[in-house]
Amino acid sequence: MGHNSLYGPLDPAPEAGYTDAPPRMGFFTDTSVCIGCKACEVACKEWNLVPDDGFDLLGTSYDNTGGLTANSWRHVAFIEQPAVDVLATAAEPQFLGMPGSDLPGRTTDAPRSDFRWLMMSNVCKHCTHAGCLDVCPTGSLFRTEFGTVVVQEDICNGCGYCIPACPYGVIDRREGDGRAWKCTMCYDRIGDGLTPACAQACPTQSIQYGELSELRDRAQQRVDQLGEQGVAGARLYGHDPGDGVGGNGAFFLLLDEPEVYGLPPDPVVPSRDLPAMWKRAGLAGLAMAAAVAVSFLGGRS
Template sequence: MVDTDDRSTPRDPATGAGWVDAPPRMGFFTDTSVCIGCKACEVACKEWNGVPTSGLDLLGMSYDNTGALTANSWRHVAFIEQPRPAAAPEQTDTTQFLGMPQSGPPGRTGTAEGRSDFRWLMMSDVCKHCTRAGCLDVCPTGALFRTEFGTVVVQEDICNGCGYCVSACPYGVIDRRVDDGRVWKCTLCYDRIGAGLTPACAQACPTESIQYGPLDELRERAAARVATLHERGVPEARLYGHDPSDGVGGDGAFFLLLDEPEVYGLPPDPQVPTHDLPKMWKRAGVAALAMAAGAVVAFLGGKR
């Protein structure tokens, strides 16, 4: 029997998709507390997967030159600049601000060498490879499929560009390429992991902010990391996307955050839009049968 959660969804999506003797589910754990924003992961992803360049666009307000996950950016390192409220002259200890969410107008304190008027939060974002993947539910051609590793991959040669998966993704990850209309996204380097290799982004990360491995092991490692940060005085550290009981059944790519999910542009309570489709179809079928029965009764009654 397949192990399921309280929403009758297989905890092992590969088994639920029909894979026999599937290997352990693989995924990403991204620890944003050690991300330095170098964008090596973006470059490695583009080089290995042959993803086209997006051109140079500094967006006019940030050092972030990609802005979001797109068909041409399968990894996106977000730069979140957070201003620190003005402080009294004696409040110059920058360690008070490390890992602490702040709000209010910018305020510069300390010396030129130790200015503490803002902080950068950085996060390398990617497709979440959801347990309950709405994109899989709505794809009419089978272009999207679940791999034996539990990941979700697009077969571009089968994609017809309908865009149904774009609106079905609760994270806004999937995007269509302008020149051909087909959708493209992270494959978790399916070709590499099938050969026993580490995905290009994790291989290139110099701080091990992006960690790859069996999902169960990553969740244990992530919980230990959060506990360590709490002990070090960073109570804001929390995990996002790790919980199998959330609205998408847990993510195959989850994160350690230092602030609320909304700060990073992530939905606080993601819900797969297609979760209630089976119930809806069942109710629609019952309603259709009732209408047909009513029509038959009315027709027979009218002949008397």
């Protein structure tokens, strides 16, 4: 089983029955270098033939997708953050705007400092302990030899059990189709030794693909580098195998709290207590049967 001295066991593939599984593969998304170009969204749609989901700007943002859906397997979030929220925790002055941006009406070339954009390309987390796998009644959802989680659309019956089982709100059913859809980490590409379409298209290497243990080491080095540069708030999210999902196959470097990006601070797999619940239900059933038997025998005497 693949492992890392800092993070412990990483690979769920052997537990899924793969005796000679390759190293677990994953995504590391470094939001500090995301420029919001949405090349990842376009590449994902083109390669996976994901339908167009419209171009509604939502009235409040440059973001035209709004979140992960059955028709958006990658979603680039645009978060405009006032300077007061940033500077309150900064150790020293920081650049808060986008390159070349400025206040309306000004002619100076100086970058504006009243806000900053936080951008993040969100995606399915390919959890180590995946609730969607636990509840799927048809086997449509399965664990691959790379440790990723994939939906087989030709087996999915559209029951929707996987949707509330995902702690990140990733899986969605397609309107007019009824079946569940989500990121496959381009299972067809990585099986041929290729890079997933989103990571291949990313111009800044914000999305990095590779062996998960190596990505985690690389991510920690990046956090340390940003700390040395005085960037406040840099942290990793979804990398810890001790969290409620056992660590993610897709994790992130964030520049603020997870909630700012719409991510749960303490994700928990809803189905994690199923074994204990079934055990308790079984014991309760046995106790009830024993009570009925004793009552029946006592009544006959």
